[in-house]
Amino acid sequence: MTNLHSPMQQHKLQNYNSARGAEAYKADYRNKLHRKWSDKRERALLESYFLELAQLGIGPAESILDLPCGHGRLSGLLKQHCRDLIEADWSYTMVSLNQRDHGRDGRSYCRASALEIPLPDRSVDVAVSFRLSHHLESQQLREQHLHELFRVARKAVIVTWFSASSLKNVLRQVRVKLVGKKPKNVLRNARVREVAEQDGFVQKQAKPLFRIGSGHVLGLFVRR
Numbered sequence: 001m002t003n004l005h006s007p008m009q010q011h012k013l014q015n016y017n018s019a020r021g022a023e024a025y026k027a028d029y030r031n032k033l034h035r036k037w038s039d040k041r042e043r044a045l046l047e048s049y050f051l052e053l054a055q056l057g058i059g060p061a062e063s064i065l066d067l068p069c070g071h072g073r074l075s076g077l078l079k080q081h082c083r084d085l086i087e088a089d090w091s092y093t094m095v096s097l098n099q100r101d102h103g104r105d106g107r108s109y110c111r112a113s114a115l116e117i118p119l120p121d122r123s124v125d126v127a128v129s130f131r132l133s134h135h136l137e138s139q140q141l142r143e144q145h146l147h148e149l150f151r152v153a154r155k156a157v158i159v160t161w162f163s164a165s166s167l168k169n170v171l172r173q174v175r176v177k178l179v180g181k182k183p184k185n186v187l188r189n190a191r192v193r194e195v196a197e198q199d200g201f202v203q204k205q206a207k208p209l210f211r212i213g214s215g216h217v218l219g220l221f222v223r224r
């Protein structure tokens with residue numbers, strides 16, 4: 001696998017792939033207040049989405065794919081909702097760190113690109129992707145990642161994206177015009193719904209992580 005399989009900014013990618021960068025990302029969630037808040041909120045939303053899946057008669061899942069898994073921040077929570085958890089990431093360092101911390105009990109690990117997931121169609125019950133979309137540099141790649149999640153998921157997809165209509169993005173657009181800031185890697189919520197529909201999924205939820213201070217949305221989609 002080459003860097004072409006992960007077309008995010010090279011310095012960010014190198015950072016995630018270095019031992020220092022992977023450890024630093026993990027430490028951020030222990031030490032930085034804003035990371036701890038967003039982690040808490042993401043976990044609460046995830047739990048509510050799994051509850052909704054249970055109410056829809058979907059779950060507990062036999063298998064969940066967590067891609068990108070990073071250092072396994074959500075591994076413990078996801079494992080509580082399935083028998084087999086697949087932890088996958090482009091960064092070999094992240095996958096190794098994750099395996100060292102969480103072990104192999106009911107979990108498997110692999111290095112994989114989220115743009116070409118090395119799994120057959122409908123091969124996992126639930127596909128989960130946290131905090132990748134906004135790193136992908138073009139609309140085409142962000143949509144390719146969505147298509148891949150919808151392809152491999154038998155029952156449901158849980159995915160984050162950076163919303164074009166979020167306050168954070170609206171403010172960024174002003175700075176893009178005024179001071180030439182780099183635009184955010186966003187998706188329109190309606191476009192995410194369209195992609196899901198094309199691939200046979202219905203949107204059940206699309207909740208913002210926070211209304212102020214974050215543009216991330218967490219979506220829940222189930223197969224029609």
Ligand SMILES: C[S@@+](CC[C@H](N)C(=O)[O-])C[C@H]1O[C@@H](n2cnc3c(N)ncnc32)[C@H](O)[C@@H]1O
Pocket residue numbers: 005006007008016017067068069070071072073074088089090091094112113114115129130131132135
């Ligand atoms: C911000 S971290 C998120 C990790 C984890 N989902 C979380 O929320 O803690 C982004 C991760 O995406 C991985 N990544 C970047 N490009 C990727 C790609 N094309 N395929 C799979 N993983 C990728 C990086 O190695 C990094 O671990």
